Amino acid sequence: MAFSKPSSPIAGSNSTRLARLEHLSRQMRRGILEKAYAAKVGHIGSALSVADILSVLWGGILRDAGTQAPGRDRFVLCKGHAALGLYAAMHFIGRMDQSTFDSYCMDDTHLGVHPEPTIPGVDVGTGSLGQGLSVACGLAVGLRLDRSPGRVYALLSDAECNEGQVWEAAQFAAHHKLDNLTALVDANGTQALGRTEDVLDLSPMARRWEAFGWQAIEADGHDHGSLLGAIEAPRDGRPRMIIAKTVIGKGVSYMEDRVAWHYKSMNADEFARGLAEVDGGLEEAAA
Amino acid sequence: MRNAFVDGLVELALADPSVMLLTADLGYNVLDPFAHEFPDRFINVGVAEQNMAGIATGLAMTGRRVFIYSIATFATLRCFEQFRNGPALHNLPVCVVGVGAGYSYGNLGPSHFALEDVAIMRALPNVRVVAPADPDQARSAVRAIGAIPGPAYLRLGKGGNPTVPGLDGRFAWNLPEIIRPGSEIAMIATGAVAPETVAAADRLALKGIQARVAVMAHLPPEPTEELTELLRGCRGVLTVEEGRVTGGLGALVAQTISQGGLNCRLQMAGARGELAGPVGSREFMLAGQGLDADSLADQALGLLKRKTATAKT
Numbered sequence: 001m002a003f004s005k006p007s008s009p010i011a012g013s014n015s016t017r018l019a020r021l022e023h024l025s026r027q028m029r030r031g032i033l034e035k036a037y038a039a040k041v042g043h044i045g046s047a048l049s050v051a052d053i054l055s056v057l058w059g060g061i062l063r064d065a066g067t068q069a070p071g072r073d074r075f076v077l078c079k080g081h082a083a084l085g086l087y088a089a090m091h092f093i094g095r096m097d098q099s100t101f102d103s104y105c106m107d108d109t110h111l112g113v114h115p116e117p118t119i120p121g122v123d124v125g126t127g128s129l130g131q132g133l134s135v136a137c138g139l140a141v142g143l144r145l146d147r148s149p150g151r152v153y154a155l156l157s158d159a160e161c162n163e164g165q166v167w168e169a170a171q172f173a174a175h176h177k178l179d180n181l182t183a184l185v186d187a188n189g190t191q192a193l194g195r196t197e198d199v200l201d202l203s204p205m206a207r208r209w210e211a212f213g214w215q216a217i218e219a220d221g222h223d224h225g226s227l228l229g230a231i232e233a234p235r236d237g238r239p240r241m242i243i244a245k246t247v248i249g250k251g252v253s254y255m256e257d258r259v260a261w262h263y264k265s266m267n268a269d270e271f272a273r274g275l276a277e278v279d280g281g282l283e284e285a286a287a
Numbered sequence: 288m289r290n291a292f293v294d295g296l297v298e299l300a301l302a303d304p305s306v307m308l309l310t311a312d313l314g315y316n317v318l319d320p321f322a323h324e325f326p327d328r329f330i331n332v333g334v335a336e337q338n339m340a341g342i343a344t345g346l347a348m349t350g351r352r353v354f355i356y357s358i359a360t361f362a363t364l365r366c367f368e369q370f371r372n373g374p375a376l377h378n379l380p381v382c383v384v385g386v387g388a389g390y391s392y393g394n395l396g397p398s399h400f401a402l403e404d405v406a407i408m409r410a411l412p413n414v415r416v417v418a419p420a421d422p423d424q425a426r427s428a429v430r431a432i433g434a435i436p437g438p439a440y441l442r443l444g445k446g447g448n449p450t451v452p453g454l455d456g457r458f459a460w461n462l463p464e465i466i467r468p469g470s471e472i473a474m475i476a477t478g479a480v481a482p483e484t485v486a487a488a489d490r491l492a493l494k495g496i497q498a499r500v501a502v503m504a505h506l507p508p509e510p511t512e513e514l515t516e517l518l519r520g521c522r523g524v525l526t527v528e529e530g531r532v533t534g535g536l537g538a539l540v541a542q543t544i545s546q547g548g549l550n551c552r553l554q555m556a557g558a559r560g561e562l563a564g565p566v567g568s569r570e571f572m573l574a575g576q577g578l579d580a581d582s583l584a585d586q587a588l589g590l591l592k593r594k595t596a597t598a599k600t
Contacts, residue, residue: 074348117376117377123348124344124345124348124377125372125376125377126372127372128368128372131337131341131368131369131372131373132341133341134337134338134339134340134341134342134344134345134369135341135342135344135345135348135373136345137338137341137342137345138341138342138343138344138345138346138347138348138349139345139346139348139349140345141330141342141345141346142345142346142348142349142350142351143349145327145349146349146350148349164337165335165337165338165341165369168333168335168337168338169338169341169342171333171335172332172333172335172338172342175333
């Protein structure tokens with residue numbers, strides 16, 4: 001086995017934590033659909049794909065997330081086009097007020113499709129694929145030099161790993177043993193013009209990162225317990241890469257695993273059906 | 288000029304513990320004074336300029352002042368977008384240090400000619416672009432860059448750049464430093480091609496023409512009052528730069544004259560034509576672009592002749 005598996009499933013004592021994170025994910029999915037529909041913009045599938053990862057990070061992992069505390073954990077949304085998912089996470093954990101969240105993609109907002117550093121709580125503005133992991137490396141070195149308890153988390157898309165700069169950063173992080181750095185790949189297997197395996201095959205993803213000197217862990221990107229287990233597994237001195245297996249458009253049946261929902265925006269009927277599906281989830285949780 | 292930069296950076300780092308230096312595996316021996324003095328504040332990131340720009344962004348976000356060093360083409364063109372989306376967008380104190388301005392590496396060929404770097408860096412509104420004329424001015428520029436809160440581009444020659452007489456290492460933001468008084472025409476130079484400009488002024492002096500000579504090391508994105516004032520008293524001006532005039536000093540002066548409504552003729556000396564072609568020493572390359580002292584003197588004279596012809600009609 002060239003790479004590690006996540007630790008055993010979360011025990012019963014964590015059931016409250018898991019229920020809370022699952023509820024947060026459902027709230028986020030509803031918020032994502034509402035804001036995307038109001039703004040008539042796409043990238044919905046990507047935001048839904050990372051909703052559970054962001055729920056776990058922002059709702060359960062990041063210390064002092066979205067504050068200016070010097071020892072806070074830092075988060076870099078390398079795949080900036082999923083920013084709506086980030087805004088939803090920040091909003092539903094109480095780090096972004098309603099009117100700001102409502103301004104998504106409206107005129108005179110800072111909340112564009114890609115996150116700007118002018119948004120309180122967003123440390124790194126992103127949008128051009130391939131660049132975020134390098135910034136995360138710089139943050140990790142800086143925090144280590146400061147002997148800060150802060151850790152760095154970076155979320156990449158799988159197709160983002162087409163970019164050469166990602167592998168420059170991968171080499172650097174391994175060479176400098178940045179064990180305060182955790183990266184996650186949103187491995188939904190789709191990219192703008194097709195399936196990753198057809199456009200530029202990335203497999204075997206975990207072995208590639210292992211070969212570059214990272215501790216690679218595979219996880220179910222929609223299973224909160226699996227993600228927590230991978231993130232909280234014991235460190236071995238190497239930077240960590242979590243290959244989070246996800247489905248684009250997760251939670252809305254007609255979007256799931258459809259390349260079109262990388263860009264497409266919803267019509268009224270699609271919005272109503274999508275909302276009913278994620279609201280069904282909310283009702284289930286309340287019952 | 289490289290050594291003066293490093294000496295200046297060591298001085299800066301002694302006073303400011305936040306200063307770090309990153310290199311993309313270039314600067315053999317040159318960077319040793321810093322690396323030996325501050326081993327924990329020096330990183331050779333390997334041959335990876337894009338990653339270096341990103342790492343510098345992250346380091347600066349943790350409160351550091353970061354200098355990133357490479358050959359000017361690689362330090363700017365290769366990682367322009369990373370620099371734009373990182374230090375420029377986030378307004379962070381990251382200074383790109385590009386060595387080998389213009390034709391400094393003449394016989395290394397077009398891949399090593401830094402000709403477009405000034406134009407692209409000047410296009411970023413909050414980036415301070417600085418091309419020192421000699422080693423002493425480079426040292427002063429490092430000090431000045433060490434005091435600003437945002438990003439910068441420091442464009443250096445390489446080794447062996449002579450001292451520019453009359454400059455005495457002076458450097459100030461927005462300011463053309465006048466190194467020789469004169470009346471009829473002005474010559475404004477930026478960067479390590481300033482000595483050729485002074486030599487051209489010497490040739491003009493032999494003909495009884497006293498050209499005013501200025502060094503404009505800081506190349507702001509928009510015209511400045513100081514530059515406008517310098518040009519206001521001139522009948523003609525020759526700009527001299529070791530790089531493309533498009534987007535460089537020539538373009539800045541043209542914009543200054545135009546916006547200021549100044550009655551001043553302009554001749555722009557700089558890199559023109561195709562990238563591909565015969566290569567050779569820096570002197571050979573400069574002569575081929577009309578940037579040697581004789582050519583510059585001729586261009587200045589041409590400016591006067593045209594001016595006279597216009598006056599007679």
